[in-house]
Amino acid sequence: MRFLLSSLLFLILAVTQRLVAQTPFSVRWSFEGSLSGASSVPEVTPGNPSFVGVNVPSPLAIPPPAGPSGLGINLQHWSTSPTCNNTNEFAEFTINASDKVTLQQFSFFFSKSSSGPTQLSVRSSVDGFNAVVFQQAVTDGYQQAVIPLSGASYTEVTGPITFRISACLPASTGGVLRLDEVAFTGVVAAVLPVRLTYIRAKSTDNAIDLNWETAWEQNTDYFAVERSMDGEVFHKIGTVAAAGTTDQRQTYSFRDSAPALSINYYRLQQVDKDGRTELSKMVAAQIANDVPSLEIMQNPVEGPIIRLRLRNLPAESLTLTTMTGLPVSIETYSEANDVVRLTVKQPLRAGLYVLQAKKGLMQLGRKVMVR
Template sequence: MKPVFPSFLIALFIFTSQLGVFGQCTIPSLPSCAGCSNLTGSNLNISSGTYCVTTSISNLNLSGSAVICVSGAGQINGGNVNGGTVIYNGSSASNPLNFNVGGGTLRIRSSLTLTNLTSINASSSVIVENSATLTVNNLDINGALYVDQGSTLYSNGNFGINGNGSVCLNNGIVNTNQFTKNDQANSTTTSSRGCYTIRGSVGNFNQVLTNTSNISVCLSGAVPNPNKFGSATVNPNCSSALAGGGCFAALPVRLTSFQAQSFGEGVRLNWTSSLEQNFDYYQVERSTDAVSFETVSPRIASQIEQSGVRRYEWTDVDARSETFYYRLKQVDLDNTYTYSKIVSIAFANNDNAASLKPNPFSDELTITLNTLTNGTYAIELYSAEGKLYASVSGEKNEPTLVRTVATANFPTGFYFTNIRIGDQHFMRKVIKQ
């Protein structure tokens, strides 16, 4: 079934209601973090605007249409989300959440452990996306849970769906020790495929789980009562303690990496997968706004005959300026399809997120990286012919990173600088004189 992307804010309220009424699930649009203002301090009441959090703040009370973008060492200690959206983009803080989700939206885009998150209240949403894994101790679903595109919700203890709860598994996985209850008829839906791994026991469901066979259930033993799962495809003796459990056998593609790198001839896309079941081909799609995508590659056939890790590569020779966003369309043999996470690469020299000085350079080149994303970075300098002349890497823990590369022995000419951190990729053209 072809996914439908909502265009208006009203879609956020539609999809956070009972998903079973609508028969499919589509993830709400991601708010932009561009131009966010730095937020610090404690006892904060925010109802509008877009803010970035890269340090520890205390007692945040969020409402209205406010957007909070958390990255790096950012963490929120105490407070309430009664509206607005909190987005975790690459936060590396341990357990960086201690508040109730009471009417807003929490979006997890980097793998986190949130032991203080125990329930999703009515009129609230939790979205696990971008191939992330969210680990909790126990979770009660009273609002809406979305697990999207290769992401996993992992519960160390109990998982239950109450009368107002709904779950959307769009090629996503819920892995729980105990599935304690399901009080909403057909509470779990999908626009592609989804899977539950149940490592332990299953409770006495008051309602059937789903009305589609595209939802799979992996159990640790025999099927206790197949009627409680509705039309789901139930697989006994297939669960495990891993994040995906036995679910990877039920999902068509498992991407293990997807990257974009800039070279003199354009943008080179590389990706790997460890599983391709009943799978046909990939196509690369490109966008300038991360919303509207167009197909730019031919069909790239599955390496079905190859075992183990499968490696793919395709170069977009038409990408030489601006900022581009890429995703993979993953098409099964039955013509159903899903999308990968989105990666981006920026070419524009006036983009302050990555700057190189001086240009032209002589004995050394200084690279300054200003981005909310923290973590492992890599900087590579290539000649126009594609020869690698310098490579540096490390950990970025602050909003601004400055690195200097010795270049006295470089031949004169043009060089392409490729900078990668998380899902962000930047390319800059410089000249050695």
């Protein structure tokens, strides 16, 4: 009975649990002629900054202050009170998260005019703007405030989060606090649409078979199969339709009928119906050295030269024909590393041709696209 209950619990967890991917994001206000912010991800949106007790000249700065990156903004009319207890004057910056996000940092550049505020402080909405999370003396040259964010209040949160930048002790109300490149950074904890339990690659004759399984899927569209010769640069070689939304295990397969003679690296790009993508881990396979193989190195081809790799098949057996079976006159020259250079001795029209090689009863063919 205990084993049965444990098995049922494992099944329930496997069905209901969803893997989470952490996508880095940044939200930034650069003040290049606008107060609008910009976000690197759709799940986190910037609000327009608000200014309480102080004002931003219209247009944004008269004259525009030079920031560390382009323009910044001037904030004027700070209280000349001899204390720094005033929390009614501030610039406020807000982000709104539609998915769970973990905030990692709030940062900005700041400076002042000769009569501007000499002290600056920052508060956060997570505690009702009570605690000061950053405090610094303000100078005439730009400094950067970098405020690390950690703890439960900033971990996997949704909705709005606001930071207020306050200043005090100016020499006059006309003194200016300058801000530039205000930014939030963190990660979005997005639910993955697929849980991939395995992906395998295995050579079969002169092909490589890929097999994979998913434990569940949510809103999936298709899998793009990608191949690489070096494990770094990948190209799509086919697609397989996905199940959509299901809590049942699904198995898939794909055959690469024209693998390279060297090691072939594969991965899956899972694409859901909202356009989100996730990459699988990489797997590798190589066809056996004693298996005959024929690989066109560049296809489509242009001009009279076709380069190919030929393994365990004689180069003199190569033939090139049209799709209707008419022979095309060719010459072959064997190079190093199983490479064969094939020269077409007559002009070819653009279109498809068939390249074949034989050895005993073994015959391999590949279609060649001529441009």
